[in-house]
Amino acid sequence: MDLSTIWFILIAILFTGYFVLEGFDFGVGILLPLLGRDDRQRRVLINTIGPVWDGNEVWVLTAGGAMFAAFPEWYATLFSGFYLPLLLILVALILRGVAFEYRGKRDDPQWKSWWDRAIFFGSLLPALLWGVAFGNIVRGVRLDATHEYVGGFWALLNPYALLGGLVTLSLFTTHGAVFLALKTTGEIRERANVLAGRTGLAAAALAVGFLAWTLFGVRGGAAAAVLAMFAALALVGGLAANLVRREGWAFAGTAAAIALAVACLFAALFPDVLPSIVDPANSLTVDNASSTSYTLKIMTWVAVVFTPIVLAYQGWTYWVFRKRIGVDHIPQA
C-alpha cells in the first residue's frame, strides 16, 4: 500500500477517534440544561467527562497536525476555504474548554449559569458544524485549477451538508445520553436512558437518510455501502440495547455507529481528499495533495511507535475513572 494511502487511513482513524470520543463530550454539553435540573445534577454531568474531555479534544489537534504534515495542500485549502465555520468552531471550543475549568471556581449562580450557556452552545455549535464541514468535504466544493477554494461561505450551507450537520448533532446528542446512562446513577441515569431512545430515533432517521443520499446521490462504492449498512445496524443495535437497559452495549453501539459512519464517508471520499465540483481535474487527491514519501516515512514510524502508547494510557484513564457518579459524589462547593 502507498504511504499516502496509509496516511489517508490514519487521518480517517484520527477523525473517527475524535468524533467517537469528543462526540459524547459534545452530547453531555448539549444535554447539560436538559438533564441537569439543578446545580448538583449539572455538576454530575460535567464530572462524567471532567477527567477525559481535554484528552479527547487532542484527537482533533493530532488530526489537524497529521493533515498538515501528510497532506499540506488538503490542510491549506480546507482550512482557508472553510474559514468562517472553523472560526465559529474555534470560538465555541475556547468558550467550552474555559467553561469546564472556570465554572466551579466561584459559588455564584449567575456565574455558573453563564458558563453553563458557554458549555451548551460551545458543544452544540461544533457538533453541528463538524457535520456540515464533512458533508461539504464528501460532496465536493468549488476548487479552481490551483486547488484553491472559490465557493464562498454561503455555498457551504447547502442542503446535503446541513443534513450532515443535523446527523452529527443528533448522533452526538444520543451518544452523550447513552454515555450518561452508563456513567451516572439515580434520576439522571433514568432520564438519560429515556432521552437517548427519543433522540436516537431522530438520529437513526437522519443518519439513514444522509448515508443513502451519500451513496446514491453523491459518491459511493461497495466499501462505503457496506460500512453504511453496518453503521445503521450498529445504531439500531445500540438503541435496542438502550431500550432493554444494557447500557454498556448501548454505548458500544452508538460508538460503533459513529465510527462506521465516519469510515463510510472516508471510504466514499477515497482516493480524493477534497473533490472539486467544478472540474474533476481540480480535485485534491491522496496523490496530488500529499507530502514527499520521505516525510511520510518518518511520520509513519512516529505514528507506529507512539499511537499504541497513547491508546494505552488514554484507555487506562477510562479504567481509573470507570465508576458511576451520582449527586452524592459531588462535594460541597
Added chain:
Amino acid sequence: MFRVTGPGRLGPSGPARAAALTANLDPVDALDLARWQFGVTTVYHFLFVPITIGLSALVAGLQTAWVRTGDERWLRLTKFYGKLLLINFAMGVVTGIVQEFQFGMNWSDYSRFVGDIFGAPLAIEALLAFFLESTFLGLWIFGWDKLPKKVHLACIWAVAIGTQLSAYFILAANSWMQNPVGYRFNPDTGRAELTDFAAVLTNKVTLVTYPHTVAGCFLVAGALMLAIALWHLVRNGAEEFRPALRLGAWVTMVAALATLVTGDIQGKIMTDVQPMKMAAAEGLYETERSAGLSVFTIGSLDGSREVYALKIPGLLSWLGQGDVNAAVEGVNDLQARYSAQYGAGSYTPIIPVTYWSFRLMIGFGLLTALVAAWALWTHRKGRRPTSRWLVRAGIVLPLLPLAANAFGWIFTEMGRQPWIVFGEMLTRDGVSRTVSASEVVTSLAGFTLLYGLLAVVEVKLLLRFIRPGLPDPAPPPETDTDDRPLAFAY
C-alpha cells in the same frame, strides 16, 4: 516551474498564481490583518504557555518534596500552586488550538510551501506532547484519591515532561523558519521538501532557542511563585509561604542567568544566520568595527537624527561575535547585499520595533532577577520585613517576565521580516489568498474581543483564588469507596 527573480518565491502553481496575485489587490489589506491576528493571538497564547511549562515542573517538585518528606507544608503548597496551574492550563490549551488552525486558515500558501517540513514537528508535538499533557493532567486533577501516591506524583511529572517535548518540537518548527535546514527547494512542485529530518531537529537555532525559551518560562513561573509568596509573607506574615518564596526566588535568578547565557549564544548564532536581525537590534546602519550597544536612544531610529544615545562601546561586536573589536555589518550594507541576492525590495525590518523590543526583553528580564534578589535578601535567615514596597513589587513582579517573553518573541519574529521563512519565502507570499479582508477583520475582532474578556475573567479569578492563601490541610483520603464524595470535582 519557476523561481521568481523578485523577492521570494511564489506558491506551487507558478504563473497562474502569479497572475492571481497581481490581479487581486485585496489580500494586501488581508495580509496586514492576518499578521496582526497572528501577533495578537500568539503573544496572548504565550502568556499562558510559560506559566504552564514552568509551573508544572515546580508543582511536580513541590509534590515530590511532599511524597519524600511527608511534610504537610509541601502538600498545601502543591495544591495551592497546582490550582493556579490548572486555571492557566485551560487558557493555554484553548488558545493553542487557534495557533494550530491558523496556519491553514490565514497562511495557506505558507502551509503549502512548508507543509512537507513544518507539519511533521507539529503533528509529532500533538501525538507525543499534547496527549501526554492533557491526559495526565486529567488524571492528576481527579486522581488524588484514586491513584497510589507515587503513581499520582508520576502523573504531574508526565505533564511536565509533556510540556518540555511540546516546547522542543514547536521551537524546532519555528527555528526552521529562522534558519531553514535539511531541505531542498523542488522546482517541480514549487515547495520546500524535507531531505534530512535529523538536521531539522538538531538545527543550531533550535538547540539554543529551546534552552533560552525554557529558561524564559521558568523566569515567569519562578517569579509568579515568588510574587504570591512575597505578597502573603510581607502583608499577612503567612510564614507557610516562606519555602515558596525561597524556591521561587532561586528559580527566578537561575533562570535569569540561563536566559543571559543562552541569549548570548543565540546572539552569536543569529549574527551568523540572520545578521540583519542583529543589526536591527541596535539600529546600526553603517558597518562598524568595535560596534557599541546603546542602552537607549533619544531621537529617531532611522539613522538620520540621533539626539543622544547611551552607548556601551564594543558590546554589540562582542555579543555578535565574541570579540569587542569585530566588525558588525550595518543595515545599509546588508540591504544592498540582499537586494543583489534576492532582487529589488526592502529586506529591512521595522527598526524601532526591533530596537526597542530587544531592549525591553533584556530590561524586563534583568528587573525580574533584581526583584527576586531583593526579596531573597530581605527575607534572609528568617527575617520578616514589612516594607510596603515589597508588597508593591510582589504585585508587579509577575508582569515583568511575561513582558520580557512577549518582547523576545516580538523581537525575533519582527526581526526576521520581511521573510516568513528566512531567505526562502516572503511573509506577503505566505498569506491565504482566498480569505478576504472582511473575513480576517471578523476573526481578528472576534479573537481580540473574546481574548480581552477572558483575560479580565482570568485575572479576577486568579486574584480571588490567590487572596485567601494556602488551603487547610485536608485529611488524606484513605480508600476509594462508592458512596464517598469525590476528592476533586468540577
